[in-house]
Amino acid sequence: MSNLFRPVIALVAILVVSSAAAAETDPLSSWNDGPTKQAIVDFVTKVTDPESGHYVEPDDRIATFDQDGTTWVSHPLYGQALFALDRLSELAPEHPEWKDTEPFKTVLDGNQEAMAKFTEKDWFEIVAVTHAGMSSADFSKIVAEWLPKSRNPKFKRPVTELVYQPMIEVMDYLRANGFRTYIVTGGGQAFVRVYSKQVYDIPPEQVVGSSIVTKYEMVDGKPELMRDPKVFFIDDSDGKAVGINLFIGKRPQIAFGNSDGDKEMLQWTTGGEGARLGLLVLHDDAEREFAYGPANGLPDTKVGAFSQALYDEAQRTGWVVISMKNDWKTIFPPEK
Amino acid sequence: MSNLFRPVIALVAILVVSSAAAAETDPLSSWNDGPTKQAIVDFVTKVTDPESGHYVEPDDRIATFDQDGTTWVSHPLYGQALFALDRLSELAPEHPEWKDTEPFKTVLDGNQEAMAKFTEKDWFEIVAVTHAGMSSADFSKIVAEWLPKSRNPKFKRPVTELVYQPMIEVMDYLRANGFRTYIVTGGGQAFVRVYSKQVYDIPPEQVVGSSIVTKYEMVDGKPELMRDPKVFFIDDSDGKAVGINLFIGKRPQIAFGNSDGDKEMLQWTTGGEGARLGLLVLHDDAEREFAYGPANGLPDTKVGAFSQALYDEAQRTGWVVISMKNDWKTIFPPEK
Numbered sequence: 001m002s003n004l005f006r007p008v009i010a011l012v013a014i015l016v017v018s019s020a021a022a023a024e025t026d027p028l029s030s031w032n033d034g035p036t037k038q039a040i041v042d043f044v045t046k047v048t049d050p051e052s053g054h055y056v057e058p059d060d061r062i063a064t065f066d067q068d069g070t071t072w073v074s075h076p077l078y079g080q081a082l083f084a085l086d087r088l089s090e091l092a093p094e095h096p097e098w099k100d101t102e103p104f105k106t107v108l109d110g111n112q113e114a115m116a117k118f119t120e121k122d123w124f125e126i127v128a129v130t131h132a133g134m135s136s137a138d139f140s141k142i143v144a145e146w147l148p149k150s151r152n153p154k155f156k157r158p159v160t161e162l163v164y165q166p167m168i169e170v171m172d173y174l175r176a177n178g179f180r181t182y183i184v185t186g187g188g189q190a191f192v193r194v195y196s197k198q199v200y201d202i203p204p205e206q207v208v209g210s211s212i213v214t215k216y217e218m219v220d221g222k223p224e225l226m227r228d229p230k231v232f233f234i235d236d237s238d239g240k241a242v243g244i245n246l247f248i249g250k251r252p253q254i255a256f257g258n259s260d261g262d263k264e265m266l267q268w269t270t271g272g273e274g275a276r277l278g279l280l281v282l283h284d285d286a287e288r289e290f291a292y293g294p295a296n297g298l299p300d301t302k303v304g305a306f307s308q309a310l311y312d313e314a315q316r317t318g319w320v321v322i323s324m325k326n327d328w329k330t331i332f333p334p335e336k
Numbered sequence: 337m338s339n340l341f342r343p344v345i346a347l348v349a350i351l352v353v354s355s356a357a358a359a360e361t362d363p364l365s366s367w368n369d370g371p372t373k374q375a376i377v378d379f380v381t382k383v384t385d386p387e388s389g390h391y392v393e394p395d396d397r398i399a400t401f402d403q404d405g406t407t408w409v410s411h412p413l414y415g416q417a418l419f420a421l422d423r424l425s426e427l428a429p430e431h432p433e434w435k436d437t438e439p440f441k442t443v444l445d446g447n448q449e450a451m452a453k454f455t456e457k458d459w460f461e462i463v464a465v466t467h468a469g470m471s472s473a474d475f476s477k478i479v480a481e482w483l484p485k486s487r488n489p490k491f492k493r494p495v496t497e498l499v500y501q502p503m504i505e506v507m508d509y510l511r512a513n514g515f516r517t518y519i520v521t522g523g524g525q526a527f528v529r530v531y532s533k534q535v536y537d538i539p540p541e542q543v544v545g546s547s548i549v550t551k552y553e554m555v556d557g558k559p560e561l562m563r564d565p566k567v568f569f570i571d572d573s574d575g576k577a578v579g580i581n582l583f584i585g586k587r588p589q590i591a592f593g594n595s596d597g598d599k600e601m602l603q604w605t606t607g608g609e610g611a612r613l614g615l616l617v618l619h620d621d622a623e624r625e626f627a628y629g630p631a632n633g634l635p636d637t638k639v640g641a642f643s644q645a646l647y648d649e650a651q652r653t654g655w656v657v658i659s660m661k662n663d664w665k666t667i668f669p670p671e672k
Contacts, residue, residue: 193585204585216574223607225581238552249529249540271559
């Protein structure tokens with residue numbers, strides 16, 4: 001190599017090193033630069049700076065995240081619905097009567113069109129036979145065994161791999177700034193707790209969700225908590241504000257959602273005094289994930305709808321709408 | 337001073353300094369030496385030593401404490417009952433009809449003998465008019481204002497000063513060893529959360545307790561959680577095991593109680609695998625606090641009874657019975 005090129009090589013080396021350093025120091029590297037990313041960074045800077053006039057004590061730094069459609073894929077069906085359907089098929093040989101009983105027949109026939117029209121009562125009957133009648137410990141085991149075998153119909157990957165990398169980064173970023181992060185989901189608390197630590201670095205005690213009744217029983221001289229097919233708490237819509245108060249007892253400073261069921265969580269969060277921030281993920285990326293609203297003229301859906309009314313309330317209230325298409329550089333973590 | 341005494345003074349100084357240092361380094365200095373204190377120290381040593389064969393990961397170090405009779409005085413009445421009665425008297429002028437309506441009449445007449453015979457239904461009627469019909473935020477304010485004015489009938493001190501110093505030390509000691517400490521009380525979750533941080537250094541999100549229904553409502557365009565006079569969850573007896581699973585989602589390694597209502601919490605705790613410890617405070621100290629059982633021939637009570645059956649189960653199971661009289665050097669923190 002001639003001496004002539006040495007300075008050029010040195011310059012290139014400096015550029016490579018410094019750009020790597022910049023990537024390393026950006027905790028939100030999967031987010032495109034723009035007003036959305038800036039709103040998150042500005043908020044965190046403000047509440048952690050004692051001189052800002054908006055400082056929040058570390059004890060009060062609570063961040064809540066809806067799960068389905070906010071931190072992981074919820075289309076074409078919720079992850080937990082995929083579990084219920086797989087479980088139903090697994091249990092079917094012990095229940096020959098299901099072949100002629102609705103809603104089980106529709107599931108076993110694989111009639112997806114009819115499934116999309118299931119009522120809440122249909123779903124509850126499916127939940128009752130797949131999520132109850134066993135101990136809490138056994139339920140956790142069943143979910144844990146299912147997770148690696150699970151497959152999202154579009155992506156053909158386990159549900160736990162279909163988390164949104166930008167949201168994982170936000171969780172890490174908030175925790176690095178003294179926040180405690182909570183999942184606040186309309187889904188089953190016991191279901192999400194099985195993988196929350198592994199997937200989100202959120203421990204079971206920081207998962208707020210819907211639950212069925214559990215009963216304390218002595219089974220062969222050992223205490224067990226048995227799962228009963230009765231609704232105990234629905235952590236959705238107004239239930240999210242109630243659940244946050246019940247399980248956390250503090251009002252969040254920042255909350256993330258994606259659908260009409262998150263409205264009250266965002267109202268409750270941003271209705272508090274001081275610096276608060278509400279954010280909503282808009283699924284406007286048919287190519288990389290899914291496109292549904294019906295807000296903003298996107299296709300309508302029965303699974304996690306983001307209505308025009310919610311969109312309008314976001315505009316009025318100052319909630320930040322996250323465009324999956326424009327704000328996210330990548331959607332998923334690299335394949336394992 | 338003659339040179340003759342100098343070595344003596346030096347020796348005295350050394351003794352004073354080293355005994356002060358020993359006191360400083362004993363995290364359980366309000367506990368008398370003996371098998372009870374030793375059981376706590378041995379347990380903590382075992383679960384924190386990676387070489388012991390009983391090591392517990394910090395994430396799983398959960399300690400639960402009943403409150404009434406375990407961490408603070410609950411006689412002659414529960415602290416929250418004192419609140420309810422004071423609040424009833426305060427509200428009475430707005431409710432002239434109470435003078436002729438039971439159970440309010442009995443309370444307003446100050447008939448303590450009749451109050452001791454109140455049924456659960458009587459108490460619930462009192463709770464309904466004193467604990468419901470306001471927002472969660474207003475309820476917290478009312479409790480916070482009452483606390484410094486509260487007086488225990490025997491000690492004439494605010495209820496928050498009548499915590500047990502040895503239990504405060506155990507909480508600190510466990511936290512210093514990586515445990516997360518929780519209150520798991522049959523009392524009201526919203527009530528205890530008002531002072532848990534100040535009194536026990538336990539944040540609101542680590543208080544598990546009984547609750548009434550709350551409803552999300554918009555009041556003058558602001559979201560409020562309104563307290564309804566309907567039971568939502570009773571965190572007592574089998575409800576304590578259910579509540580621990582619901583709110584924490586992990587089985588405690590160590591649990592402290594004092595009455596029959598804590599039995600299932602201790603069963604659930606010590607029924608788990610690995611190193612577990614259950615402890616029960618026995619109120620056998622009429623002079624410094626109260627004496628009641630009826631276990632061990634102590635006087636019977638309707639407020640937090642420790643039955644002979646529970647005592648026998650403790651013996652059989654290996655739960656440690658803490659004798660207030662023999663195991664505790666001091667009962668209360670110094671007066672402020």
